[in-house]
Amino acid sequence: xxxxxxxxxxxxxxxxxxxxxxxxxxxxxxxxxxxxxxxxxxxxxxxxxxxxxxxxxxxxxxxxxxxxxxxxxxxxxxxxxxxxxxxxxxxxxxxxxxxxxxxxxxxxxxxxxxxxxxxxxxxxxxxxxxxxxxxxxxxxxxxxxxxxxxxxxxxxxxxxxxxxxxxxxxxxxxxxxxxxxxxxxxxxxxxxxxxxxxxxx
Amino acid sequence: xxxxxxxxxxxxxxxxxxxxxxxxxxxxxxxxxxxxxxxxxxxxxxxxxxxxxxxxxxxxxxxxxxxxxxxxxxxxxxxxxxxxxxxxxxxxxxxxxxxxxxxxxxxxxxxxxxxxxxxxxxxxxxxxxxxxxxxxxxxxxxxxxxxxxxxxxxxxxxxxxxxxxxxxxxxxxxxxxxxxxxxxxxxxxxxxxxxxxxxxx
DNA sequence: GTCTATAGAGAGATAGAC
DNA sequence: GTCTATCTCTCTATAGAC
Numbered sequence: 001x002x003x004x005x006x007x008x009x010x011x012x013x014x015x016x017x018x019x020x021x022x023x024x025x026x027x028x029x030x031x032x033x034x035x036x037x038x039x040x041x042x043x044x045x046x047x048x049x050x051x052x053x054x055x056x057x058x059x060x061x062x063x064x065x066x067x068x069x070x071x072x073x074x075x076x077x078x079x080x081x082x083x084x085x086x087x088x089x090x091x092x093x094x095x096x097x098x099x100x101x102x103x104x105x106x107x108x109x110x111x112x113x114x115x116x117x118x119x120x121x122x123x124x125x126x127x128x129x130x131x132x133x134x135x136x137x138x139x140x141x142x143x144x145x146x147x148x149x150x151x152x153x154x155x156x157x158x159x160x161x162x163x164x165x166x167x168x169x170x171x172x173x174x175x176x177x178x179x180x181x182x183x184x185x186x187x188x189x190x191x192x193x194x195x196x197x198x199x200x201x
Numbered sequence: 202x203x204x205x206x207x208x209x210x211x212x213x214x215x216x217x218x219x220x221x222x223x224x225x226x227x228x229x230x231x232x233x234x235x236x237x238x239x240x241x242x243x244x245x246x247x248x249x250x251x252x253x254x255x256x257x258x259x260x261x262x263x264x265x266x267x268x269x270x271x272x273x274x275x276x277x278x279x280x281x282x283x284x285x286x287x288x289x290x291x292x293x294x295x296x297x298x299x300x301x302x303x304x305x306x307x308x309x310x311x312x313x314x315x316x317x318x319x320x321x322x323x324x325x326x327x328x329x330x331x332x333x334x335x336x337x338x339x340x341x342x343x344x345x346x347x348x349x350x351x352x353x354x355x356x357x358x359x360x361x362x363x364x365x366x367x368x369x370x371x372x373x374x375x376x377x378x379x380x381x382x383x384x385x386x387x388x389x390x391x392x393x394x395x396x397x398x399x400x401x402x
Numbered sequence: 403g404t405c406t407a408t409a410g411a412g413a414g415a416t417a418g419a420c
Numbered sequence: 421g422t423c424t425a426t427c428t429c430t431c432t433a434t435a436g437a438c
């Protein structure tokens with residue numbers, strides 16, 4: 001007896017996601033340019049040709065991952081601003097949330113973003129995703145007003161807010177990389193990171 | 202009249218370095234895997250074939266850059282430990298020195314190191330350079346005792362020293378990436394970075 | 403020392419069978 | 421929906437002329 005449309009749809013969705021997950025691992029391990037379709041197919045445990053049945057190209061998979069990463073960072077920044085408490089509490093929530101994700105597979109998403117932003121060897125639509133005031137910098141831009149509020153509340157040191165935001169996200173980004181470089185390296189406590197916002201003794 | 206041996210040697214040295222500099226730019230912009238010999242030759246303004254006259258392969262150039270980056274980081278950590286003053290002064294010197302280099306082309310060296318350490322698509326001898334307690338982690342290892350001394354001197358917060366060292370270098374690494382992503386982004390002051398070592402108010 | 407021309411391999415992408 | 425076979429193109433690396 002033949003499969004129903006619903007069953008077919010479910011199979012398609014599953015395969016597609018299975019390939020995406022395999023692609024993430026391969027992209028993270030080898031980099032977008034060095035990633036071979038064959039690697040991805042092997043990682044997913046299916047044939048070379050099937051990957052092309054679900055995706056037009058390697059670039060399409062990469063673009064989709066960049067999109068997911070951008071959306072994820074946007075969400076975290078958005079939710080952070082909605083958390084109860086003072087500005088510094090919201091930053092604490094954001095830091096804990098991101099740190100938690102870095103401990104898991106979230107670290108790979110940072111690598112994807114870094115590759116996407118630092119490499120010219122990237123498809124056109126990825127550049128469009130990242131370029132020009134786009135969502136890619138949403139998290140950074142959304143954090144600046146939180147920092148400003150913290151400065152008014154007197155809990156955050158009065159330094160240039162953009163500079164502090166850049167420092168904060170650079171820090172986070174660097175931690176994600178360290179995590180990939182050395183999966184057993186001891187990540188700092190959220191408080192250590194947040195110290196960049198405080199006056200020292 | 203023919204060139205002397207000395208003149209020939211000088212030409213060779215110049216060409217070799219010229220190609221290395223071109224390779225650095227291309228590696229940084231496109232990533233080691235996506236970098237084509239043709240790109241490097243074009244960047245250096247000479248022929249495809251000449252690159253192969255001076256280097257066995259793309260991998261050889263990449264390996265040499267990783268070696269230079271490793272040696273550079275080793276030097277900074279070494280000199281830091283020889284600076285006068287308390288531990289925190291030595292860390293300040295190190296931070297200023299690295300930040301200065303990041304403002305220039307030093308940022309590319311961080312990208313090279315990150316690629317080398319996070320990607321499987323890397324030649325065997327690079328892996329050997331980085332693997333196994335090698336010089337690659339010299340800076341990190343050399344910084345731990347400095348931090349410990351600072352803790353004894355009472356100027357550095359009493360947290361796990363390895364954890365602090367990882368945080369510190371992750372921070373620096375993240376800043377280098379941000380710099381490449383956005384060359385006009387405002388880098389933090391050294392004091393902001395060093396705040397991770399202090400007790401807060 | 404430097405260039406052009408080219409051989410040869412490897413991988414992205416497609417066609418068609420099952 | 422999935423696989424195998426293959427076409428095609430790009431890029432590495434070499435050979436040989438100047």
